[in-house]
Amino acid sequence: MKVTPLTKIIFLSGFLAAGFLLIILSCALWSNWYPLYVVGIFLLAPLPNTLFTRSEFDDFMSDSSSNTNDFAKFITAFLVASGIALPLVLYHTRLVVLPATIMSTSGGLLIYTSIIVFTLFFQDSEDEF
Amino acid sequence: MEQDRLFRFQAFKLPNSLALRSCGVYLSGALYALGVWAFLDAVIYSKTVNASDVHVTFVDWIPIICSTLGMLIVNSIEKNRLLNDALGNGGFGGSSTTTWAARVILFLGFSLLAGGVAGSIVVLILKFLMKHYSFPTLGMGVSNVVANGAIMLSCIVLWVAQNIEDEYSYSLAL
Numbered sequence: 001m002k003v004t005p006l007t008k009i010i011f012l013s014g015f016l017a018a019g020f021l022l023i024i025l026s027c028a029l030w031s032n033w034y035p036l037y038v039v040g041i042f043l044l045a046p047l048p049n050t051l052f053t054r055s056e057f058d059d060f061m062s063d064s065s066s067n068t069n070d071f072a073k074f075i076t077a078f079l080v081a082s083g084i085a086l087p088l089v090l091y092h093t094r095l096v097v098l099p100a101t102i103m104s105t106s107g108g109l110l111i112y113t114s115i116i117v118f119t120l121f122f123q124d125s126e127d128e129f
Numbered sequence: 130m131e132q133d134r135l136f137r138f139q140a141f142k143l144p145n146s147l148a149l150r151s152c153g154v155y156l157s158g159a160l161y162a163l164g165v166w167a168f169l170d171a172v173i174y175s176k177t178v179n180a181s182d183v184h185v186t187f188v189d190w191i192p193i194i195c196s197t198l199g200m201l202i203v204n205s206i207e208k209n210r211l212l213n214d215a216l217g218n219g220g221f222g223g224s225s226t227t228t229w230a231a232r233v234i235l236f237l238g239f240s241l242l243a244g245g246v247a248g249s250i251v252v253l254i255l256k257f258l259m260k261h262y263s264f265p266t267l268g269m270g271v272s273n274v275v276a277n278g279a280i281m282l283s284c285i286v287l288w289v290a291q292n293i294e295d296e297y298s299y300s301l302a303l
Contacts, residue, residue, distance in 0.1 A: 070154050070291065077158025085166035093173040 008121050015114040022107030026100040034095050035104035038083055042108040045079040046115050048072035083108050153290025157283045164279030168193050171272040181266045189273055192248035196280040199241030206235050242281050249277040
């Protein structure tokens with residue numbers, strides 16, 4: 001069964017909107033806007049890999065490209081783990097309640113996975129040319 | 130390589146693959162974030178829901194600043210400087226001074242890392258354990274130790290991951 005790109009884009013935008021909905025609900029239901037930082041962290045998280053990872057420079061003989069790739073991967077993992085850890089810290093210090101923690105974490109992971117899957121689809125469609 | 134093996138099973142072999150290397154780098158970044166957030170958790174906890182009269186002061190910040198500086202120093206050293214010397218041609222050439230500089234700076238970085246971990250344990254003992262605090266207050270000192278341990282573990286994982294790649298590129302280059 002062949003899935004058309006339009007279906008993929010529609011489903012991904014649905015997931016992205018669901019993620020934003022979860023995070024904004026987790027803020028607005030308790031009128032406590034601390035979990036909104038999660039959106040910023042998860043939107044920043046795919047940036048270093050897309051900026052620094054170039055496949056034409058990904059040559060194992062040259063050191064500098066692998067170093068910048070390592071730095072980008074380090075920053076990416078740092079941001080993703082921060083996005084998971086920030087709601088937990090907010091819950092532990094009782095700045096937000098437990099349902100808001102769960103909703104903001106799952107919403108942030110939805111946003112991040114939809115961005116990652118979108119780039120994967122885009123690369124696939126580019127390889128077919 | 131195959132016939133001068135002593136034991137029947139190979140004891141420990143670093144796998145040479147690029148995927149494992151990037152997994153190690155990702156794991157290192159996640160561990161560093163874990164350490165930083167464990168410490169920030171203690172700081173925010175001390176500000177918000179702390180019922181006791183013990184607070185996180187600048188003394189608690191010193192170990193994690195030492196650990197972060199040490200990690201920065203250790204991982205910004207060019208490892209080929211050390212590798213050149215390990216291959217045996219760094220004796221009389223002009224590169225011996227840079228090798229020595231690399232060694233001294235690397236020693237400084239590792240002692241900063243170890244000093245961070247030791248300092249966090251000292252803070253835990255002197256500030257919390259000696260005064261017999263019970264657990265919600267003691268948690269601030271424990272999370273300081275956890276934070277510094279996670280940062281040191283992240284530095285070790287990053288070092289090992291980058292050395293995996295060095296072996297890989299050598300085996301392809303030679």
